[in-house]
Amino acid sequence: METALSFTVAIFFVVSIYLMLSKHIIRIVIGVAILSNAVNLLIFTAGRVVREVPPIIPEEAMTPLTATANPLPQALILTAIVIAFSFFAFLLVLAYRAYQTLGTDNTDDMRLAEPKGEGLPPLGY
Amino acid sequence: MRTLILRTVAPYLTSLMVLFSIFVLLRGHNEPGGGFIGGLIAASAFAIYGIACGVQAVRRAIRFHPMAISGAGLLLAALAGVFSLPFGVPFLTGLWLDGDPFGFSIILSTPLFFDIGVYLVVVGSITSIALALEERESL
Amino acid sequence: MIDIVQNYLAGTLIIIGSAFTLVASVGLVRLPDVYSRMHAASKAGTLGSGVMLLALAVVAEDQATVTRALAGILFFLLTAPVSAHLLAKAAYAAGYQLWGESVLDQMEPVNPAGKEKASDKSRQ
Amino acid sequence: MILYVNHIMLAIIWAAVTGSFSPSNLLFGLVLATGSLYVIREQVGSLGYFTRARRVISLGLLFFYELVLSAWRVAVLVMSPRMDLKPGILAYPLTLERDFEIALLANLITLTPGTLSVDVAEDKSTLYVHCIDCSNPDATRRDIAEGFERKIIEAFHPMSADEATK
Amino acid sequence: MAAEAGKTVDLSGAMITDPVALADWLIVAPVAVPMIAGAILLMLRKETAIHASLAAIALALVFASEVALLVRVVSEGPLVMTMGRWLPPFGISFSADVLGVSFAAVAGLIAFVCSIYAARDINTIGRRYGFYPFLLLMMAGVSGVFLTGDIFNLYVWFEVLLISSFGLLILGSEREQLDGATKYALLNLVATTLFLIATGYLYGTFGTLNMADIARKADDLRVTGPLITLAGLFLLAFGMKAAAFPVNFWLPASYHTPRIVTSALFAGLLTKVGVYALMRILVMLLPAERDILGQTIAWVAVATMIFGIVGALAQSDIRRLLGFIVVSGIGTMMAGIALASPLGLSGAVLYAVHSMFAMTGLYLVAGLIREQTGSFSLHDASGIYRDNPLLAGAALLLILAASGLPPMSGLWPKVFLVKASLDVGAWWLAASILVTGLLTTIALGRMFALVFWRNGKAGIEAKVPAEKMRLGYVAIGLIIIPVAVLGFYPEPAITLTDAAASGLLNPATYIDAVFPGADR
Amino acid sequence: MSASEAFLSFTVLAALALLSISFLVSVLRVVIGPTLPDRILALDMLVAIALGFIAVIGIKTGFALYLDIAIALGLVGFLATVAFARFVISRAADSEMLDPDEQNRVAKKQ
Amino acid sequence: MGTSAQNLTFLALILPFLGAIFAPALTKAFKHNAAWILALIPAWIFIHFFGFLPDVAGGNAVTGGFKWIPSFNVNFSWFLDGLSLTFALLISGIGALIVLYSGGYLKGHQHQGRFFSYMLMFMGAMQGLVVSDSFMMLFVFWELTSITSFLLIGFDHAREASRRAAIQALVVTGMGGLSLLAGLLVIWNITGYSEMSLLLLTGDSVRDSPWYLLALILVLGGAFTKSAQFPLHFWLPNAMEAPTPVSAYLHSATMVKAGVFLVMRLNPVLGDTVAWETILPLFGGTTLIIGTLLAIRQTDLKLMLAYTTVASLGLLVMLTGFGSDKAVEAAVLYLIAHSLFKGTLFMVAGLVDHEAGSRDVTKLGGLRRAMPITFAAALLAALSMGGLPPFSGFLAKEEIYAALGFQDGWTGFLTLVAIAGNALMLVIGFVVALKPFLGPKPETLDKAHEGPLLLWAGPAVLSLAGLALALFSTAYHHYLSSPMASAVAGNEVKVYISIVPHVGLPLILSVVTIALGVVAYLFVNRLRATMAAILTAIGWGPDKGFDQLISGLVRAACLITRIVHNGRLEIYMTMTFLVVAVALFVPMIWGGEMPSMPAFPDLEFYEWTVLGIAIIGLGAVVNANDRLTAIVSLGIQGFAVALLFMLLGAPDLSFTQFMVETLSVVILALAMTRLRLSPADHRPTGEKLIDLAVAGACGTGFGLLLLKITQLPFDATLSDFFNANARVIAHGRNVVNVIIVDFRGLDTLGEIAVVMVAGLAILALIRIRLGQTKTHKPETERA
């Protein structure tokens, strides 16, 4: 299972990075969303995989009766998902505002902070 | 959105979803769920309500500014952590009051208040985002 | 004894449910326009998932799960037609045409949302 | 009165969902229901009374029957090698006036054979229905009028005094 | 309420049984106080009048608690509190050592000063849309970074401060702000994601997240585990946060776009967090791997210094110029990490502290320059030496500091780092540090000549009310005091940074504090 | 394993197979489109299939807790459709907002 | 040294700085007469140091100080031997006179107080420099002299020339300072000593070290820049932009001598090697000749003096590097004499400028009647400069010729250089001292008259001191020159020369020099014209070069920065991920951390399906032509991940993932509604391939590393603990939730802080619109 997941994680990364490398702001934002999934799967896999047994203690027991899926990476991923979602939302709205204000979805044209063809600073004293 | 059908169904759906979200919140300690998921469900409910009946309806419905709710959530969660201060135990130590007040096992405890804080933060923030976006739409 | 009945019933239900779901998916592919496809999704699809939830309720060992499964089905029945309606309304308002061989369209003359599209749309 | 009914219903749903009908849980459900109803206080109009329960159940039964039937028909249609379709949108003149009833009708229509509510006219006079077999629009209109619409009127329309005592 | 269910259970195997003294809560205060204050301000978002004072009080409290904590840590060694009473490594430990608390205290002071400056600079709309909550939450994040002893928790605090910085960055929504924020946000997101990825790998390898636990397990895993690759990933992730070349693009793209007080805050807090993390993770947790990467880090340091200061020379906008100087300073700190000798690390920490003060101060000065002259441009701004000698004097002192010239704070760390480089024969590293110092002198000297000495359009009247200027002076003065003290009498600070460096190089006391009595 | 249990586990596998096919078929509709509402509809369908999938997995593993996920999924799946419909309608209000290939599709019957 | 003396010396070191603080207020109160009060500071310091003379003349060094930065082994400690004490006396003595002179010179100036302040700070820095025992203290004061001189040169800040000169001085001397720092640190590393007093005892260990040459070059880098050795001399004439008191003090008597001081100080340590005795005379000699030639070319009094200062510094460096005790004696005598006559002449030049309104020799003349005292002082100084008896300059010149001689080709050559230089300096001295005062008086100068006491006191005292030293040469040698020469030579040296001329080679050379000088004075105008023609023909000098260097630096910086920081997010991203790929693969391959070949995964068919759907969804996202397809496809892969979590025993994750994916899609749809986005990928195919390669490398790297890690044994201690205690102690059956709210509650606290702040930030982003806040126009758009 870990092998298949490692392979899947690799594909997730390839796709997300490929999208993030584009100049299209929305594609980049979508890439960010996929990146978060890639990372979550990565953490999940790194914590090793046990199928189908959730880490929930049965009503009648005080500890799990069988080997369960590793709960810690799940908790970590939950935190990471929430954080990633917050960032995703922010980025998306930022992209939206940037598009609205700057009038372009091409990051090559978003160059106000570091404008093209800037002049030299004063050469005198 | 101008559709009678959605506008009619949405309030009921919303209240059902809010109810469900609280259920998920309270059960989180023992079954899948918890403050975050509960909060997301409630926020989804308000989003539907907002799309169907307009942002102002939601704002009136929740009375407080969503971000204020969010702030209250963070405050509650942090205070749940600080609550352990007089007991000579570290920050965020769980403290329980045993009991079974509602027939199913909710135990009053600092982790519960912490989780409620999480719930409020998520409801507040996500609702705020959805409403702000929706409001902008309907300009 | 109860177990056996539960198992057979649940097994049957999930086969029925998944079959309906498959049919709905096939319909999604085979039917000619978005409005027709909605019929497949909103009927066979809803029934399929509903039946499978029911199966879960059947095998459940506590009453809480049963009531929750039924509540879930209720939620689903409440939302499925609304989504179909919204999608159809949206598609129509946005000007997505009916299938070319549709026999009737009584909607557009009186629908203000579609008005601007009406002029350039050939009518059946 | 109406809110009270809603309260009870929501509290019962709460109990059903949590799986415990203990008094304290029902009480708690009532508290929660208050909260969630408060949220929609503007939209809640009058809803029916317990006396309508029988008619509502009757409507429900009809609906489940139609749902299964419709699913089956669609399945057959989809799986048949040569789909013989005559789709179209028809206008259905509404006699219902209240939003709740119109919405209910529209949803029921959507869930039943070969029909799909596309929209309600602004003036609530017409329901536009997409039919997968629109070869006989009048028959379809009649089916709706005598099926769901009538049942809805029975179940939810304001009753005259004598009806209430039946 | 304290009726604890665990009474019948033996807790000693799972929980800390010693009671926690009230004084130990000092370690939580730097995170909890700003967080609670931020939440309250958010709830009072319409009461903008009280925001500034409430935030200042909270930040003063934070600073005070950090100073008190520093006193304790210096006298008693690392202080640890494991949250939720769980035994480490199961609960999240806050482990305050000299390194972390020193950084935290400096950050606290800077945030406090910025809150004072902001009181004059941020209008009602800025307040209502959360300037102070952002500031406070950022401070909570920064404190969390410096205090936590858990690597995933470190990630969380990184994100807290990052999202708060987003908020500060976009407040105002000017056109170039949006552009800058887009780059800042995306590239920083990549950086923190890399950090998260590396943490995931680390967990998969070590099975633990507690830093002290990792430090004591690293020796065993060195044989089988891919620790070099992990160290490389951490280096990249934190290098990016620190704005090291060639992954520093986000900083020059954005630092000049927001309100000046935000730039000042960023200059003081953000990149240093990355430097701190590099020290903590690479030097303390993975020392053998850091040795292997040492040469790489050194070249990264050189490139960062040189490209940074070259960038500064190319700028017309004062804020952008300062942004590049921040970058080149990062290179200098990386040099210390590359050397990882006691002197080099002490120098790097000292440099970080110096840079936090000096760069914040310079950005605040830039703000007043704009108010006086109406421009941030070297082309236009002028005449301050004539119109406002006090500001010019303050600026000069900060320029001296940033250039590493006596008698201000920049001198000693630079000397430390040059000496540490020469100690190992890395003359090229020493030369880069010195050349960077010279080029910084040129860049800032030119700025001083153009903006302060040159008289432009004659007689620009200061349009700013004196009262408003006064608050700005107070803020800048509060920055200059430590800058001067670090220059004139650096001994106390050096004692601290030496202790910080030795704590990094000999983590035994740190580990013992987290796992008292445990056998290493 | 009793006969009923064997039956159940067989039907579970069969159902999973049917659902797997349904998944792929619906995904196909998302990919081929051709119109926006088609894709939205297919996504809606996917939610329904996922719901069934969850139910079947719940039966397979014996964990009823999956039910809550299914309910929540039903609810938010609805939200997604509402939002998409909202999206389509507001774009319709300003047809220039349509992507060019979508514009072609809307106008293709001319 | 007793405690009280120690305290007094410390007071002497910091008093100028304290004075600097109060100078503006004093000047505000007493106007220019504050000079009288402020001059008491250097005067008292002079007296304080004067008291050390007998002790030092007896061969003892005065030391003292206290710990400053013990952790770095840096002390605040002083070391007063013959060399530093002489310098200290010159600095404080001339300093007192300069303060008075400044009082008169800048009388009524708006910022006279500030000027006093800078002057005193400079004085303190210089004082500290020469008495420093510890390297770091020396360096600190060294840099402080650069900084204070920056402020003084730029005093007249409104003029661009002043600003340029100030920056030039700062850059050149600052560069030297850093070189010095490096040199001192290298020496510190070689010897382990960071104190002069200790270092002077271990010269051999430095000379024998393989790092010697590096240390030498670095130290000389400091000395040569400060002492304006060719080709780094250009900043000094430009520094004449400063008010004349600055020129008189910094650029003749004190600061520029710091380099010579350093060379002299380290002569016992670094000297006596081939490198030392080649480099120093070479640079010194060249500077001497070029300095004098350039001086001839000038018509401005101050510039002429400035170039002769350059020349003199060259001479001093040459002598110090010559390598004999005699040469050291000569250097010491010349240094003292030069300080006195050059200080005088600068002040005279300032006085003339102040009274006559011009410093152009071609426009000056006939002032002898109007300014008799000034004329007298100028004459005395010029004679000393010319090396005529009975002045201290004469003693120096005699000793120079005695030291150089014509022993071999090299010394003969250096002697010729010295003769030429001295002759030309004599010319300049005469031009400065005689030309303004003799001959007819132009009408424009009618109003000129003698300046006030404040102005002429300085030149008068200094010029007389130049005479007095020569007349009382025995005392002079006993107390000053011999101790100083001993300190420089590193061994006991006695100076005997007096105004009674040596009969022999030195005298002959002196006569030749004077004769040459007189002849040249007669042809000075022709010489000047010739030099001007030559310089015009060359057309380029280091001064111009400085401007070219700075603007070239700025241009190059722009070029580089516009390429590296080009404002294109796409490039930034590509670069970043390229580094990611490198960071993954290089250590993995190089450190041998690759995974082993895995077995084919054993998956159920529905697990394959879910993975397949995820991958199809990803493909659809990449392929999507319009954004809605992309969004819907995004939803597909998200749902697939959620299903995967469900299959892998993570219901909470699955739950959250479903919710989050849906909400992401919803927010996307809401936000995208009004955007009119072009559907196409903006990239041409070539770029796509590059991006794909980068993405592929990163993805493969992440996958391989993950595989490697999953092949390791896993330590599940933490999870076992959580499972064991979740219900028992923390009362929760859902272990994941217990971790979230209890075991790792702090993570969650941070997490909700993120959510809250994100909500607020998004609100701010949506709500605050352009122009709603107090706007400031973007600066960056101006170009």
Ligand code: NA
């Ligand atoms: Na690209």
Ligand code: NA
């Ligand atoms: Na949970």
